[in-house]
Amino acid sequence: MLCGNLSSLNTCGLPKGLRAILDNTQCTYDALKNADDGKLQLEHQEWFCNIGLANTEETPLRQTEFHRLYADIQVVLEGEEIINYGVVNCTDEPAIEKKPDLYILSSPILSQSVHLKPGDFAVFMPGEAHQALCAVSVPTQIRKAVFKVPLSFFKDSL
Structure with a gap:
């Protein structure tokens, strides 16, 4: 997982x-x-981005997911959220494929968290568990952009 702010990409x-x-x-x-x-x-780009509103929830209500074929770049545009995440590859853990390339973990190990505010982003590579849209204090609506970058995009850099 990598994180940063869109105004400071060089760091x-x-x-x-x-x-x-x-x-x-x-x-x-x-x-x-x-x-x-x-x-x-x-x-002419393989990657795409979904932009829209989403609702944060109390952490126990949020599912933990990972992907096999896409990396996520999650960018907060309005509001703030907590994303809990794991630091070990979870692709061999028991999971249910809810949609194509959206795997839900039944017993995730999430040892880290990041607090994202407007302009902040977090990158989750394939196999990295993440529990997005956790409320900072109380559930609220936020707006975010989620980039989906195919694994093939990284063929020369991983």
Whole structure:
């Protein structure tokens, strides 16, 4: 897991390809914040981004997920959330595939957490468990962008 703020990409240690995505003029904080809700996919790009409203909940109500084929870049645009996450590969743990490439863990081991505010992002690579949309204090509505970057995107950098 990597995290940072869109205004300070040079300090985040992002791999070159992920940095290129977030450096794109359509992916700056202001551009994303002003974008319409829905799917953003630039021409000739494998990755895409879903922008929209979501509701945080108390941590015990949130499911923990991981992906096998996509990395997530989760960017908070309005509001704030806690994301709990694990630091070991969970792909061999018992999980249910709820949607294509969305695996829900029944007994996650989440030893870390990150508090994201507007402009902050967290990157979760395939196999990294994460429990997003946990309320900071009380459940609330936030707006966020979630980039889905296919594993094939990393073929030359992993």
